[in-house]
Amino acid sequence: MSGEQVENEWKTITEDFQKIEKIHDEYVQKMRQMTSIQGNAQKALKHHSYLMKNFRDSIKKTQNKSDLSQEEIEKIDKIRQEVEVSNFKLRDMEAELPAQNNGFYLNLILGSNLNVSLLTKSERFKYKQEYEEFKWRITILITVLTSISYLWPFRVLDSILCFLMVWYYCTLTIRESVLRVNGSKIKGWWLTHHYLSCAVPGMVLTWKDGQCYQEFRPLFMCFVVYISLVQLAQNQYQSGCLRRLHALGQGHQMDITVEGFTSWQFKGLTFLLPFLMSGYIFQLVLSFKLFGWISEEKCEGLWQVWALAVLLGIIAAGNIITTSFVCLKKFKTTPSYTHIRTLTRKYSSRHRFGGGAGAQNQPEGERSRSGTGNASKEHEQ
Known part of the structure; x- marks a missing residue:
């Protein structure tokens, strides 16, 4: 290659570099503008939220007045409806802006200066999908690994399994905190469940090998395999439910699958509920078994026994209570529950008035005897 060709090629590269510089300068300028606009939008939303809060307080004070006319009451009701619509729009606007606070947990782990907000809905949905894939693969x-460790009982394999589970649950808590910052409504017991679950394999990992550990080991392995298989089936089932809810516009885009039973699962079959409850009862049995071992000589001096007994008991009780409340709350919205309540009220009213409308047409003496006879028959039954 001649010197002239080298010079011409360098000129071409220089021109291309100048184009890159222009694009980069434009990018930096737009980023600064976007950051400035974001700051202004956050300030404006914060100020508007303050105004709305004061306005709602004013509405409450006005409604408490007793000298309001019907026309004024109707005007206030109309304004309240408009306020609700405005609040929905305000929440949508806030969702498009970076979160101002990552929360205590993320600040403790990542630092308070790192912004984990994802700016677009597509980025958030991709992160949520990656979270679901992560749970599926690691489960x-x-x-x-649990099956292999059960078949070949080596302490090294047990340690690797416990390390994996500790890392998995710790990672879940971080990812779920990021999802919460980006609009996912992860709350209640199932978030606490992952924090507590981090400690369980950690305690098993530090458990000294011996007769007590060897007796607990197969039970723990069976539990892990069972609950993992149930979670895999549940993940597939819940993913299908969420896709259907998203398609119908009845579910939030950032809703995720959880280890427990949630109300939106009633949109489809509930065949997984018995398997879930069986897993929770299995966990409760493990807790009671460990409590029984505390006073035995083989487990003497092992703090892991009573600590695991307490922790497994808390997790199992939380799972059972939360799932039961969800099922009961959802059952109260079903037509069957409404029908049962209607029949109960109808029977109670008839029983209270001594047989209903037919009894009202009887003479007073006969009605009294009839009511007494009915009560006696019911008591005999």
């Missing part, structure tokens, strides 16, 4: 890995 399969835990199932396979």
